Amino acid sequence: MPAAGGQKRERWRPPRGRHRLPPEVIARSQRERLLEAAIRVVAEKGYAATTVADLTREAGISRTTFYAMFDDKEGCFLAAYDGIVDALVRRVATAYESEEEWPQRARAGLAALLEALAEEPDVARLALVDVGSAGPAAQRRFRAAMQRLTPFFEEGRDFAPGGRNLPANTSRMAIGAVAGVIADELTEDRAEDLPKLLSDVLFATLVPYIGPDAAAREVGEKER
Amino acid sequence: MARSCAKKGYGATTIADVCEGAGVSRATFYELFKDKEDCFHASMEVALADAMGRIVAVYSPDKPWATMVRDAAAAFLDLLASRPTFARMALVEAPASGERAFELYASGKRVLQSLLERGRDDPVEEPAIPSSAGRAALSAAESLIVGQILAGNTARLRELLPDVVYITTVPYLGQEEALRQARAAEKAAVPADG
Numbered sequence: 001m002p003a004a005g006g007q008k009r010e011r012w013r014p015p016r017g018r019h020r021l022p023p024e025v026i027a028r029s030q031r032e033r034l035l036e037a038a039i040r041v042v043a044e045k046g047y048a049a050t051t052v053a054d055l056t057r058e059a060g061i062s063r064t065t066f067y068a069m070f071d072d073k074e075g076c077f078l079a080a081y082d083g084i085v086d087a088l089v090r091r092v093a094t095a096y097e098s099e100e101e102w103p104q105r106a107r108a109g110l111a112a113l114l115e116a117l118a119e120e121p122d123v124a125r126l127a128l129v130d131v132g133s134a135g136p137a138a139q140r141r142f143r144a145a146m147q148r149l150t151p152f153f154e155e156g157r158d159f160a161p162g163g164r165n166l167p168a169n170t171s172r173m174a175i176g177a178v179a180g181v182i183a184d185e186l187t188e189d190r191a192e193d194l195p196k197l198l199s200d201v202l203f204a205t206l207v208p209y210i211g212p213d214a215a216a217r218e219v220g221e222k223e224r
Numbered sequence: 225m226a227r228s229c230a231k232k233g234y235g236a237t238t239i240a241d242v243c244e245g246a247g248v249s250r251a252t253f254y255e256l257f258k259d260k261e262d263c264f265h266a267s268m269e270v271a272l273a274d275a276m277g278r279i280v281a282v283y284s285p286d287k288p289w290a291t292m293v294r295d296a297a298a299a300f301l302d303l304l305a306s307r308p309t310f311a312r313m314a315l316v317e318a319p320a321s322g323e324r325a326f327e328l329y330a331s332g333k334r335v336l337q338s339l340l341e342r343g344r345d346d347p348v349e350e351p352a353i354p355s356s357a358g359r360a361a362l363s364a365a366e367s368l369i370v371g372q373i374l375a376g377n378t379a380r381l382r383e384l385l386p387d388v389v390y391i392t393t394v395p396y397l398g399q400e401e402a403l404r405q406a407r408a409a410e411k412a413a414v415p416a417d418g
Contacts, residue, residue: 048235132320135235136374139316143371165403167387172371173364177391180363181356187326203353204360208391211399216352 031069034059038080043122047077047134077134078141084127085145091116096152102159103206103218109152110178110201114194117182121191128183146175156209163209170208177204225267227309234264234321264317265324271310272332275303279336289342290393290405296339297365297388298409301381304369308378315370337362340392357395364391385409 037058042050052073056066070076095112099105117124131142153171157163167173178201185194199219206215228241239260243253257263282295304311318329341358365388372381386406394402 130320132316133235139374143374146367162399162403167390167406169368169384169387170391173368173387173391176367177360177364179367181360183363184359197356200354200356200360203357203395204364207353207357207395208364212353212357212395213398219354220352 027069030059030061030065034061034066034069034076035080035083038076039084039123039126042077042080042130042134043126047130047138050077052076074135074137078137081127081131081138081141081145084123085141085148088113088116088127089145089148092149092152102155103202103210105155106152106205107198107202107218110205111195111198113178114182114198114201117186118192118194121186124182124191124194125186128179129186146172146179149175153205156206160209166208174205174208177201225263234317234325239263261322261324264313264321265328268313268318268325268328271307272314272328275300275310275314276332276335278303279339283339290389290397290401292342293340293392294385294389294405294409296336297392298382298385300336301369301385301388304373305379305381308373311373311378311381315366316373333362333366353395358392361392361395 034055037055038050041054041058045054050073052063052066055073055076056063059066066076070079092109092113096105096109099108117127127145128142131138150171153174156174157166157170160166181197181200181204182194185191185197203215203219206218210218225237225242225245228237228245232241237260239250239253242260242263243250253263257266279296279299282299283292287295304315314329314332318325320326337358340362365384368384368387368391369381372378372384386409389409390402390406393405397405
């Protein structure tokens with residue numbers, strides 16, 4: 001295992017001492033640094049073992065500054081988590097909207113999701129696996145994050161011929177299937193292989209809406 | 225242990241909480257268990273073995289596959305609904321409470337998966353569905369169930385039966401038949417408990 005500081009990326013910091021940057025710029029930079037630090041530290045040590053001192057050290061800020069921004073470790077972690085989810089949802093949405101028909105939109109969105117998670121295995125684990133161990137508030141945040149993907153799935157109902165007859169919970173279940181397949185891979189420490197799961201998660205997304213035959217056809221369509 | 229986890233989550237549960245809840249001394253605790261994880265593991269192991277026994281009991285080679293899936297799903301949902309602390313421990317806490325607990329959770333899931341995948345032995349014509357289809361369908365059902373547990377609706381889990389039947393059978397039976405099975409599940413009588 002590499003030393004904790006080994007992979008530390010250099011990031012911009014306001015110069016120490018007296019300077020003329022407006023206070024809100026300093027505050028924003030400190031907040032961003034802290035949220036990035038929270039992701040790195042929790043990914044490395046696990047949520048339970050992470051302390052506020054770890055976070056302030058990694059971010060290079062004082063305890064006073066920390067407590068001016070957050071009440072506790074949980075508040076900071078949740079803010080960091082929200083940032084991860086926002087970025088993921090934006091990326092999925094952009095890819096999704098680049099296509100026309102729902103199955104292709106779903107394919108593009110899922111491919112973007114898998115790529116984003118494969119690029120940052122630590123973030124991926126944190127977002128989908130470790131979040132469960134960070135307490136009830138974090139678990140609710142995870143559920144809320146999954147809900148944000150609902151519109152991308154629910155379009156399948158309009159696309160499917162018998163969409164109106166499908167269970168009301170169809171999108172929740174399809175999202176759960178995708179998250180489960182991805183989490184299984186992350187648990188096995190195979191984050192870099194996530195893009196290979198595209199046909200699995202695409203099938204899981206399509207099958208409740210259009211059935212196994214049509215789903216298998218769509219999955220096979222662009223496969224090389 | 226299970227009660228305290230249900231209330232505070234595994235991470236925030238202390239040995240003092242467990243002792244207080246069980247009305248035993250710290251000394252007694254340490255005679256029985258090495259640490260908190262050991263205690264969680266033991267309580268999970270007992271509950272899980274019981275749960276799996278009840279689900280596997282519905283399996284019979286004479287039943288059509290879809291009926292078997294429905295009965296197993298009903299038994300599972302009823303079990304969770306009647307034991308909210310176990311439900312929370314098994315599906316919310318165990319997957320996130322250390323390696324040993326996760327392994328137990330994963331083994332329970334594998335049992336359910338192998339039960340479900342017996343559907344693939346049916347001589348019906350099957351489209352080229354991925355090998356992950358059963359696992360994905362189980363995760364779908366699990367996610368729905370966990371959502372209800374976290375929302376405080378554990379007692380009403382049985383209402384999810386039609387949805388669980390639909391999502392677990394649709395990859396194998398197709399939409400029309402899976403919807404028919406889901407509607408049948410809506411009417412299915414509540415099996416006697418225990």
